[in-house]
Amino acid sequence: MHFAVNRDVPQPNDRLEPAFGLLDEIRHDPVYRLTYIWIGGSASPEGLADWNLRLGQRRADALTRLIGDQTGLSAEWFRTDNLGEDWTSFERMLASDRRIPKRDEVLEILRSTPDNEARKRKIRDLDGGQTWQQIIRELFPPLRNARMVIVYQRPKNDGIGAEAAFPAPLLRVAEQPLPAAGLPASPEGGCGCGKWLIAAKTNLLFDAALVANLGIEISPCTHWSLDIPVWYSPYNITSRRNIRLLAVQPEIRWWPEEALRGHFIGLHTHVAGFNIALDDYARYQDPNHALWGLGLSYGYALPLGRAQRWGLEFTLGAGFAKYRYDAYRNRENGQKFASGSDCYWGITRAGITLSYKWDLSRKKPKN
Structure with missing residues (x-):
């Protein structure tokens, strides 16, 4: 069963009805006995590893609930595995697909680089991200899935059962599936809600102008994210130069890809009190x-560092x-010589901003 990117809501699938029919047939068969149903959930490798790990579990849980609702089977009939980022299936698909122009270079990265985050960085750096984006479009969608295997036996007098399985799904099970025990599922949501990221920020352009500022992005x-920068500079730079702001x-x-990474567009509003002197006049x-x-x-947001x-x-x-403004002579106790109002059209936001972020949705597995 396939899922949309970052989602755990099952998409329509014509293969489920035959599976439900087979389950019903096995449950009522006088010879064969249903043993259990194995469910594995996985995610495509783009994005943060922690988020993909939780997404794999949520997809396994979603398919488990769907089968349980359709068949009436209780939880003890299911065994689930969280496969996380399905690099194994990705490598197998890539090896048989010649549409990717730098396929050989990517395969070499997969085989020589055991660290998954390093793999992502190296593939993105191949040709400015073009190969990575093509892989996301053409190879990653089938990896966003949950798969199942129906296991049943034919009891024999000697206690040895002949075990059979439902025909294998398109993507095979990863050789070393990640354990599902103790991994809590994130709250369900079609847009990935529940993945809380928070970043503390400062705009280096205003820092260079000696205007203190601090921001938070949630x-x-x-x-989606909400960015809230605040400027507060109650001091003078010199006796005749100041940029006082609140x-x-x-x-x-x-x-378009994921919050706090890559391209973004924003809608902002601004409110400011000011007292500014930039010249002697x-x-x-x-x-x-x-x-x-x-x-x-x-x-554009550019992540830095290994983590x-x-x-x-x-x-x-x-x-x-x-x-609105009042204009004063720029000297000690300078008199007001003008007042007025205006509407400015032009640049309203500019920044080179340094940030540090926390993933508040991260939870450690229980022992």
């Missing part, structure tokens, strides 16, 4: 009426900002 779902710019983001501040506006942005907890994010956005 992702409760695979493709501002916040929340942004909701959509990630004037100092501008808001008259107790905050600047506000909206904008759209595009960006990929650190990251760099590059983003640029445009929109509008409505504001």
Whole structure:
């Protein structure tokens, strides 16, 4: 049974009805005896390993529930295995598929690199990610599955039963399946909700301008996140230069692959109080009426390091900002000489941001 990317909701499958029919036939057969039903769940190797591990278990559980609901079989008839990222089937499929232009290089990486995360990095680095994206499109979809084997016996007087199995699924069982015991299933959700990622961030462009800032990004779902940067600089840079800000710019983001990795687009709003002097002529501040506006942005998040907890994010956005201002002479006790309001259209968000993230959905297996 196949699943959509990052999902554990079974897709329609014509092979299930014959399987249900065979189960019913075995259960009522006067000679053969049903022993158990083996269920294995797996995920394709893109994305975070911890998430894929949990996804494999959730898919095995989903197929188990579906069979139980359709047949009335209780939980003791099932044995489940969490196969995690199905690298074994991927290598077998790749070896027989000549559509992948760098197939031989990828096979060499698989055979010479035992660490799965290192495998991903090396394949992505082959040609700027083109081969990796083709593999995701053409080879990975069948790996997002749950498979089953029906085991039944024919009792004999000598106690030795002839064991048979339901015809093998398209993808064979991995040689070393990961144990399912103790691995908790994440809350069900069509978009991968339950995978909580949190990142602490600082925008290096504002740091370089001596504007203190700190942000937090929260992702409760695979493709969505909320970024909340805050700027607070109550100090003067020099006697006639200052960028005093108290501002916040929340942004909701959509990630086509997975949150906090790769490309994203965002919709942000901004609210800011300001007191700014950038030259000797004037100092501008808001008259107790905050600047506000909206904008759209595009960006790219690049994970760093072996554990990929650190990251760099590059983003640029445009929109509008409505504001009022009072202008003062830029000197000590300078008098106000103008007031006004305006609507700015242009760049509203820019950043080279350093981040560190935590996966709050990670749980250790029980002993």
